[in-house]
Amino acid sequence: MxxxxxxxxxxxxxxxxxxxxxxxxxxxxxxxxxxxxxxxxxxxxxxxxxxxxxxxxxxxxxxxxxxxxxxxxxxxxxxxxxxxxxxxxPKMLPGDSFLIAIVSAPIQMFAAGRIKAITKSYIIPAFVSLLALASGSSAIAMFVTVLQTPKFRDFDKFKTVATMWLVCSAACDILIAGGMTYALLTRKTGFSVTDGHINRIVRRASVCLLISAA
The missing domain is CATH 1.10.287 (Helix Hairpins)
Structure with a gap:
């Protein structure tokens, strides 16, 4: 047993x-x-x-x-x-959150810049940037905490930091997906070929970002 x-x-x-x-x-x-x-x-x-x-x-x-x-x-x-x-x-576990932070935050900030360039608005990019910074900061805090917590039984201590990291990251990706969808759909030209390409980009971008958020 x-x-x-x-x-x-x-x-x-x-x-x-x-x-x-x-x-x-x-x-x-x-x-x-x-x-x-x-x-x-x-x-x-x-x-x-x-x-x-x-x-x-x-x-x-x-x-x-x-x-x-x-x-x-x-x-x-x-x-x-x-x-x-x-x-x-595992000894390499602390590095996971740190590496994810320095990958995801630049991508999210880049997406914020693209949304700003298309929409000429600072509202959605500002929220995306804030969430990206909050997610990246939480991930780095997670890295430090895991580094100082070598035993599995003590992992409950950083539940709040982990939750904040994952929630901010998911919210940021969802906001990017929504912002890019809105920005592209409002730029349709009326030409079927061009609009078809826009629709495909929207579908693929939305699916990829929502998968990463999940």
Missing amino acids: AGVDLLMFVNIRFGPMLIGVLLNVALYGMLTYYQRYAKVRFYSCAHPSNKLQMLYLFIVASTVVIVQVGIIFQPLIIDYGALKALVFA
Whole structure:
């Protein structure tokens, strides 16, 4: 009976982490596929600053994948069967929230700039920027707190910080999706070909952002 309880405990603790890492690796594989074979090149951006931004995001996203694989590799491979794997959090776990913060915040701020450029309004971009800063700050606070909390049993201490981080990030992505949808739909030209492209962009952008918010 104790063995069954232990197995259930391991499944609850590491099962969601493993699924998340597998999904992230799959998405990263899709990214590299489009980069290599679908003629979607980071260096095809017109402005040099955009090229540097895309290169930065690609490097950090690659680092995120490495760190997340390391997070699940330690308890399930290196420390497999050891009690410390169930007591102490993986050593690379604190870096996850920090890396996500320095990826998501720049993307959200960039989206705020695009919405401002299209709508010529500061209202939605201002809210997006505030939520992006709040989300990024909470993620960095999460990084510091997890770094100081090595044991799983103490993770309840940063529940508030984690909730604020995830809520702000989700709200920011939803607001970006709504803002971009509104901005594009109000720029329809009346030409079926152009409007068809706008509708496709709206659908794809909305789906991607809402998935990231979820």
